[in-house]
Amino acid sequence: MSTTSTDVVKFSVEVITLPVSDIDRALRFYVDQAGFALDVDYVPNDFFRVVQLTPPGSGCSIQIGKGLTDALPGSLRNIYLVVTDLQAARRRLLECGVEVSAIRHKFPVDAWNGSFEAGLDPARRDYASFADFSDADGNRWVLQERGYRNC
Incomplete structure (x- = not known):
């Protein structure tokens, strides 16, 4: 280039x-x-x-x-699905029979050191709250909340 x-x-x-x-x-x-x-x-x-x-x-x-592809079934990890309301997305998936992890958030958000605490980020900041699910082969998806206040 x-x-x-x-x-x-x-x-x-x-x-x-x-x-x-x-x-x-x-x-x-x-x-x-x-x-x-x-x-x-x-x-x-x-x-x-x-x-x-x-x-x-x-x-x-x-x-x-x-x-x-010649990749092994279940070998993809951390494919992000960004959602505007993590609680609603998780609830919908659970209602449809998908096993979804508990919601967690980065802690401390402002000086994140790789730790998480249970539940949504208290301020509902963008990119701070997560949950996970996998398909039957083990390909793992990450739900991440962004834009909650912009809905």
Whole structure:
């Protein structure tokens, strides 16, 4: 890339490939329990299948399938789903049968040293409160709250 160019190049993450062991089980989990929209389920032959799913309100999708990746099922960690209301997002997932961790927040937030305390950040600061869930293969997602007061 030229350092003299004045052109701005924009990069956008649009798809993350998620390694799963059972495509149909993962499809049911992400649609029926996690609430993702099914965008594509394409099977042109016995060796390839791509299923694309998008979380509600997201500009980035995930793909699961056959012939997409050689990564081990369950090997993705800490894929962030940023939500405006962590309590509501956690409650909805629990109601749909997803096991979600308890909510925790960074402590102390202003001089964070890697510690957490139970519950939401008392001031509901952006990026300070979290919960986790995993799919059946162990791919782990992190729910993180941002914009609670801007709703």
